[in-house]
Amino acid sequence: MNSSPITSSQTGxxxxxxxxxxxxxxxxxxxxxxxxxxxxxxxSIVAWRAAGAPPLILDTGCGVGLSSYxxxxxxPDHFVIGIDQSEDxxxxxxxWNGPEPLNLCFVRADLVDYWxxxxxxxxxxxxxYLLYPNxxxxxxxxxxxxxxxxxxxxxxxxxxxxxxxxNWQIYIEEFAAALNQVAxxxxxxxxxxxxxxxxxxxxxxxxKYLASGHSLWRCRVQVR
Ligand SMILES: C[S@@+](CC[C@H](N)C(=O)[O-])C[C@H]1O[C@@H](n2cnc3c(N)ncnc32)[C@H](O)[C@@H]1O
Numbered sequence: 001m002n003s004s005p006i007t008s009s010q011t012g013x014x015x016x017x018x019x020x021x022x023x024x025x026x027x028x029x030x031x032x033x034x035x036x037x038x039x040x041x042x043x044s045i046v047a048w049r050a051a052g053a054p055p056l057i058l059d060t061g062c063g064v065g066l067s068s069y070x071x072x073x074x075x076p077d078h079f080v081i082g083i084d085q086s087e088d089x090x091x092x093x094x095x096w097n098g099p100e101p102l103n104l105c106f107v108r109a110d111l112v113d114y115w116x117x118x119x120x121x122x123x124x125x126x127x128x129y130l131l132y133p134n135x136x137x138x139x140x141x142x143x144x145x146x147x148x149x150x151x152x153x154x155x156x157x158x159x160x161x162x163x164x165x166x167n168w169q170i171y172i173e174e175f176a177a178a179l180n181q182v183a184x185x186x187x188x189x190x191x192x193x194x195x196x197x198x199x200x201x202x203x204x205x206x207x208k209y210l211a212s213g214h215s216l217w218r219c220r221v222q223v224r
Contacts, residue, residue: 003212006168008137010186013174020148021178029116036111044107045123051103054079055126056159058118060111061133062088063204069122069201071129072101078126081105083114095204115154128155132166132205135171145171145180155183159223164222165216167209169193172217179221190224 014020047054059068059077059082068082080103084090087108107114118125135143146152146164155162156179164175176191182192196218201207208217 003208004133005212005213006137008139008168008170010124010137010139010170012143012170013177014139014148016093016144017148017174017178018181020143021152021181022131024150025153025182027150029111029154031150033113033117034110037109038117040107040109040196041114041117043107044083044105045121047105048079048081051053051079054103056123056128057129057217058083058125059131060115061127062106063129064092065106066097067129067131068104068106069096069098069101070126073098073103076101076103078103083109083111085110096177112113112149112151113143115151115158119154119157124158125160129161130155130162130175131203132165132167133171136165136169137168147171147175152178153182156186156223159186161220161222163218163220165196165206165218167205167214167216169215169217172219176219179219183221183223186220186224187224191219191221193219205209 005188055078056080057071057080061078062068062082062084065082068080089106090106125131132197133146142148172193179191196216201210
């Protein structure tokens, strides 16, 4: 099924993003964590520890989880936790045809709580993937994009290798700008938006966008 390119009246980085990010860095994010998310988090950490607590990969907003399988195979000495809030999507994780890797688990949780619970527990992932997050292209929805969300400083504080991909270049430019603002001298190099080309899509959205002829963009950094 063809997908339309993102349309937005925004033509560059949102003019309020920098102020929003500065506010989020300066103000502790105190929204209470729900019991549901805490139990889901605990279960996933039990699964990770049962596997010997190897270096951790977060596949955040994993949808049906196809990318989690790919990452688990690509990094056999790591453990992948695929997190999504949609029970329906997680239940449809039937897109993987190869042998089932054992170094992964899935958890249904809201990332806004999950990321904060990880930080509270002092668990720092080796790698974080944010693959095709909901773009929220309306100008008024900037605070719903991860870089404009109050949880963004937590993502950065968790650190490690961080990669975000999107078919909307402005999303990736904003993500990079917010990383440069929050992490400053903790990055291996300045975060930037780069074109991403592949013949081997690892998520259903990536596959759909490629099939529809969209350009793909990504930002990847190592946070010290
Ligand atoms: C556009 S889809 C991309 C799914 C997958 N990464 C892919 O590329 O096929 C975005 C996903 O993020 C999930 N998501 C959005 N907000 C979330 C949140 N606060 N907590 C957990 N998952 C969330 C949605 O349920 C959805 O599956």
